[in-house]
Amino acid sequence: MSEQLLRIDDLHVAFSTRRGTVEAVRGVTLTVEAGEMLGLVGESGSGKSVTGFATTRLLDAAGRVTGGKILFRGQDVTKLRGDDLRHLQGAAMSMIFQNPRAALNPIRAIGLQIADAILTRKRISKDAARAEALELLRAVQIRDPETRMNAYPHELSGGMCQRVMIAIAISCNPALLIADEPTTGLDVTTQKVVMDLVAEISAARGMATILITHDLGLAARYCRRIAVMERGRIVEEASPRTLFSSPQHAYTRRLVAASPTATSRIEDLVTEEERERHAAVVSRPRQELAHGTPPLLEVRKLAKRFDQGAAAVADFSMTMTGGESVGLVGESGSGKSTTSRMICRLIDPSEGEIVFDGQSIGHVASRDFHRSRFRKDIQMVFQDPNESLNPRFTAFDCIAHPLMRLDRIRAGRELRQRVEECAERVGLPLDLLPRFPHQLSGGQKARVGIARAIACRPRLLVLDEPTAALDVSVQAVVLQLLDRLRRENDIALLFVSHDLNVVRMLCDRTIVLRNGGIVEQGESRALFDNPKTDYTRKLVEAIPHIETGPMLAAAL
Amino acid sequence: MLSYILRRIASTLPVMAIVALFVFSLLYIAPGDPAVVIAGDQASPEDVERIRQSLGLDRPFLIQFGSWVWRILHGDLGTSIFTNLPVSTMIGQRLGPTLSLMMVTLLLTIVVAVPLGVLAAWKAGSLIDRAIMAFAVFGFSLPVFVVGYVLAYVFALEFEWLPVQGYTPLAQGFWPWLQNLILPAIALGCVYIALIARITRATMLEVLQQDYIRTARAKGLGQGGILFVHALKNAAVPIVTVIGIGIALLIGGAVVTESVFAIPGLGRLTIDAILRRDYPVIQGIVLLFSFVYVLVNLMIDVTYTLVDPRIRY
Numbered sequence: 001m002s003e004q005l006l007r008i009d010d011l012h013v014a015f016s017t018r019r020g021t022v023e024a025v026r027g028v029t030l031t032v033e034a035g036e037m038l039g040l041v042g043e044s045g046s047g048k049s050v051t052g053f054a055t056t057r058l059l060d061a062a063g064r065v066t067g068g069k070i071l072f073r074g075q076d077v078t079k080l081r082g083d084d085l086r087h088l089q090g091a092a093m094s095m096i097f098q099n100p101r102a103a104l105n106p107i108r109a110i111g112l113q114i115a116d117a118i119l120t121r122k123r124i125s126k127d128a129a130r131a132e133a134l135e136l137l138r139a140v141q142i143r144d145p146e147t148r149m150n151a152y153p154h155e156l157s158g159g160m161c162q163r164v165m166i167a168i169a170i171s172c173n174p175a176l177l178i179a180d181e182p183t184t185g186l187d188v189t190t191q192k193v194v195m196d197l198v199a200e201i202s203a204a205r206g207m208a209t210i211l212i213t214h215d216l217g218l219a220a221r222y223c224r225r226i227a228v229m230e231r232g233r234i235v236e237e238a239s240p241r242t243l244f245s246s247p248q249h250a251y252t253r254r255l256v257a258a259s260p261t262a263t264s265r266i267e268d269l270v271t272e273e274e275r276e277r278h279a280a281v282v283s284r285p286r287q288e289l290a291h292g293t294p295p296l297l298e299v300r301k302l303a304k305r306f307d308q309g310a311a312a313v314a315d316f317s318m319t320m321t322g323g324e325s326v327g328l329v330g331e332s333g334s335g336k337s338t339t340s341r342m343i344c345r346l347i348d349p350s351e352g353e354i355v356f357d358g359q360s361i362g363h364v365a366s367r368d369f370h371r372s373r374f375r376k377d378i379q380m381v382f383q384d385p386n387e388s389l390n391p392r393f394t395a396f397d398c399i400a401h402p403l404m405r406l407d408r409i410r411a412g413r414e415l416r417q418r419v420e421e422c423a424e425r426v427g428l429p430l431d432l433l434p435r436f437p438h439q440l441s442g443g444q445k446a447r448v449g450i451a452r453a454i455a456c457r458p459r460l461l462v463l464d465e466p467t468a469a470l471d472v473s474v475q476a477v478v479l480q481l482l483d484r485l486r487r488e489n490d491i492a493l494l495f496v497s498h499d500l501n502v503v504r505m506l507c508d509r510t511i512v513l514r515n516g517g518i519v520e521q522g523e524s525r526a527l528f529d530n531p532k533t534d535y536t537r538k539l540v541e542a543i544p545h546i547e548t549g550p551m552l553a554a555a556l
Numbered sequence: 557m558l559s560y561i562l563r564r565i566a567s568t569l570p571v572m573a574i575v576a577l578f579v580f581s582l583l584y585i586a587p588g589d590p591a592v593v594i595a596g597d598q599a600s601p602e603d604v605e606r607i608r609q610s611l612g613l614d615r616p617f618l619i620q621f622g623s624w625v626w627r628i629l630h631g632d633l634g635t636s637i638f639t640n641l642p643v644s645t646m647i648g649q650r651l652g653p654t655l656s657l658m659m660v661t662l663l664l665t666i667v668v669a670v671p672l673g674v675l676a677a678w679k680a681g682s683l684i685d686r687a688i689m690a691f692a693v694f695g696f697s698l699p700v701f702v703v704g705y706v707l708a709y710v711f712a713l714e715f716e717w718l719p720v721q722g723y724t725p726l727a728q729g730f731w732p733w734l735q736n737l738i739l740p741a742i743a744l745g746c747v748y749i750a751l752i753a754r755i756t757r758a759t760m761l762e763v764l765q766q767d768y769i770r771t772a773r774a775k776g777l778g779q780g781g782i783l784f785v786h787a788l789k790n791a792a793v794p795i796v797t798v799i800g801i802g803i804a805l806l807i808g809g810a811v812v813t814e815s816v817f818a819i820p821g822l823g824r825l826t827i828d829a830i831l832r833r834d835y836p837v838i839q840g841i842v843l844l845f846s847f848v849y850v851l852v853n854l855m856i857d858v859t860y861t862l863v864d865p866r867i868r869y
Contacts, residue, residue, distance in 0.1 A: 058770055058774055089774055090776035102768065106768070107863065107865055116772075116781070116785075120776045120781075165771070168771070168775060
C-alpha cells in the first residue's frame with residue numbers, strides 16, 4: 001500500500017517578528033505514504049517543528065504559510081477554513097508534543113481531556129465518551145486506568161503524560177500522526193517505552209507517522225526513511241543505513257559525526273574538515289598521580305531526606321582525585337541532582353560527611369557556604385543555559401560577578417582582563433561580552449555559564465546535565481571544551497547526566513544511581529560494555545544505537 | 557476539604573481579634589479625653605461626666621475592652637450616643653440598601669468585565685482589543701461621583717428613564733428595587749470593571765500562550781471551548797483574587813455613591829456617625845466591614861482549591 005497520504009510541495013513559512021520577517025521554512029518538499037514512519041531530523045531552528053505545525057495548521061499567530069502547498073489526500077490543507085479545518089485537526093491528522101506535561105491542561109482531569117477530543121467528533125453521550133476514553137487509556141497501556149481517569153497531569157510522570165497525549169491523538173483514528181520531539185526530556189528507558197508504543201500503535205492502526213526529532217539515533221531506530229533539515233530546507237533524504245554509512249551533504253556528515261555513539265571518542269565528535277579548521281584540541285596526556293595522593297573530594301554515607309518522605313538519597317559514598325572526571329547517571333528521581341547539589345553545598349545533607357581537600361565541609365550550612373573559602377573551589381554548571389542566566393545581566397556581568405564576590409576584584413582594568421581571559425578559555429568571542437542572554441545562541445549561553453563557573457579557577461566543577469538543552473553539534477563542542485579545560489587546568493568534573501553515551505566518552509569512572517542508592521560503579525568503559533546489574537543493562541540497552549540500525553523497520 | 561475550611565476559619569480568629577482591638581482603640585487614638593471628644597464642643601462638665609460614667613470610660617482600658625468584646629460576642633454592639641438606639645438596630649436598618657448596591661455592582665462587574673477581558677485577549681492587538689483597553693483606562697480615571705452625576709443627569713433628568721436618586725426595598729418588588737440601583741451600580745462599578753477587564757485580559761493572554769491551549773486546538777476544539785473551558789478556568793486564580801480585593805474597593809466606593817444617589821445605606825450612616833462623633837456606631841460599622849472582608853478572603857481561598865486541583869493546603 002504505497003498510497004500517497006501527504007505531499008508537501010515547496011513549502012515556505014515566514015514569521016513576522018519585531019526585526020522584520022523571518023523565513024523559517026524555505027522550500028520543503030516531502031511525501032509521506034500511508035502507514036509509513038518518516039523521520040524529520042534537524043537541529044533547533046532548522047524548521048522541522050514549523051513544518052509540522054504548518055501541516056496541522058497549528059502555527060501561532062505570527063507564522064504564515066507564504067508559499068507552496070500541503071496536500072493531504074489531495075486536499076490543500078493551507079486553504080481549509082472553519083469546519084473543514086476542525087475536521088482535519090484531530091480527526092484526519094493529530095499531533096503529540098514535546099514536554100507532555102505542559103501540553104495537558106493542568107486543572108482538568110485526564111479522562112475529561114480525552115473525552116473532550118472524542119466529543120468534538122462524535123455525537124455521543126458523555127458517559128459513552130468516558131467509556132471510550134477508558135479504552136484508550138488501556139490502549140496506551142496505562143496501569144490502573146479507572147483511577148487514572150480522574151488524575152490530574154501533575155500527579156502523573158512525564159512518560160505517563162505522553163501516553164495520555166498519545167491517547168488523545170489517536171482518539172479519532174487519524175491517518176497521520178505528527179510526533180514533535182515526543183521523548184525529549186524523558187529518561188532513556190521511558191523514551192524507549194514511549195517510542196515503542198508509538199511504533200506499535202501506528203503499525204496496528206495503519207497510521208502514518210512523522211517523527212520530528214533532533215536525535216538521529218532515535219530516528220534511525222524507528223524510521224525507514226529520514227529527511228534531514230537544515231535552515232528551512234531538506235538537505236538529504238535517505239534510509240538510516242545510507243545516512244550513516246555514506247552521508248552525502250556536509251551538514252549530514254557533521255550531524256552524524258556529532259551524534260555520540262557507544263564507541264565514539266570526544267575527538268571524533270566533529271568531522272575531519274572541522275577539526276583542521278579549529279585545530280584546537282591539544283591532547284596532553286594526564287600525568288599519573290603519585291601513589292597515596294589524598295583525594296580531592298571524599299563523600300561518606302551521604303543521605304538526604306525531605307520532609308515526611310522517603311530518603312531522596314541514602315548511603316552515598318565516593319571519592320574523586322584532582323583532574324578526574326566522574327559520571328553520575330540514573331533515571332529522573334534517582335537522586336543524582338540532589339546528590340550533586342549537596343556536594344556543591346547548595347542544599348544541606350541530612351546525614352553524612354563531605355570532605356574537600358582534607359577539610360570537612362558537610363556541616364557548613366549551605367546558606368552560609370558562600371562565605372567559605374571553598375566556595376571558589378567548588379563551582380557548578382547548570383542544566384539549562386537559557387534559564388540559569390539572569391536575563392538582565394550581560395555576559396560580562398555574569399562572568400565578572402563571581403570574580404568580584406569571591407576573588408574580591410574591583411571593577412576596573414584587572415576585572416576586564418580576567419573576564420576576557422575566561423571568555424577566551426571557553427572560546428567565547430570577546431565582542432559578545434556586552435550582550436544580554438537573549439542576544440546569544442544556545443551554545444554561546446552554555447559557554448557563558450561555563451566561563452562563569454571557571455572564573456575563580458575552581459578545582460571541582462559539578463555539571464548538572466550541561467548539554468541536555470543543546471543541539472548535538474553544540475553539545476559536541478561543549479564536551480570538547482570541558483575535556484580540554486579538565487586537561488589544561490586539572491579541574492575535577494562531576495558530570496550528572498542521563499545521556500550514557502556522553503558519560504561514557506567524558507568520564508573516567510561512572511556511578512549508577514537508582515532510587516537514591518548506588519547500584520553499580522566502576523571504570524566507564526568496562527561498566528558500559530559489561531554491566532553487572534540488570535538495571536544498568538536496561539539503561540544501556542535503551543540507548544538508541546545507530547549501529548544496530550532500524551531494528552523495528554527491519555522487523556516490519 | 558472540610559478540615560481545610562475549618563482550619564482557615566480558625567486562622568481568621570486572631571485577625572478578627574486584632575481588628576477588634578484596633579476598632580476599640582479608635583476612641584483613644586483621637587487626641588484628648590474621649591468623654592470630652594464625644595460630648596462635643598458645647599457640652600457642660602456635667603454632660604462630660606455623665607458620658608464618662610455611662611460609657612464606663614473611668615475604668616481601666618483592658619477591662620473596658622474586655623467587657624466591650626464580651627458584649628459584642630453576645631450580639632450587643634452598644635447604643636448610639638446620638639439617637640440612643642442600639643447600634644445593631646441602626647446597622648440592621650441600613651444594611652439592606654448597601655448589600656443590594658454591592659451585590660448588583662459585583663454581578664454587573666463580573667458579567668461585563670470578564671467577557672470583555674476574554675474578548676480583548678482573544679482579539680489581542682485588534683481594534684476591539686484597543687477599544688476595550690481605552691475604555692478601561694477611561695473607567696479607571698473617572699472618579700465615582702463624576703460618573704454618578706453625569707449618569708444621573710443624562711438618564712434620569714434628560715431621558716427620565718430611571719429615578720434620579722433614592723432607594724426602594726426589595727420587598728416592594730424586584731423592578732422598583734433594581735431601577736433605583738442601576739445607575740449607582742454603573743457608577744460604582746466603573747473602576748472595578750476596568751480593573752477586572754484588564755486583569756482578565758493579561759492573565760488570559762498568558763494562558764493562551766501555554767502548550768495545552770495548542771493541544772486543545774490540535775484536538776479540534778472550537779474557539780468557545782478553548783476560551784471558556786480550557787483557558788478561562790486556568791486564568792481564574794488571579795481574576796478571583798482581584799475580584800476579592802475589589803470588594804474592599806466597593807466598600808469605600810459605596811460611601812461616596814450612597815451620598816451621590818441619596819441611598820439610605822451604611823455609607824451614609826458612616827458619614828453621619830463620623831460627623832456626630834457617634835463612636836459606638838463608627839466602631840460597629842468598621843467591625844462589620846472588617847468581618848465581611850475577612851469572610852470574603854476566606855471564600856477566595858476556598859475558591860482557589862475548587863478551581864485548581866494543584867492547590868492543596
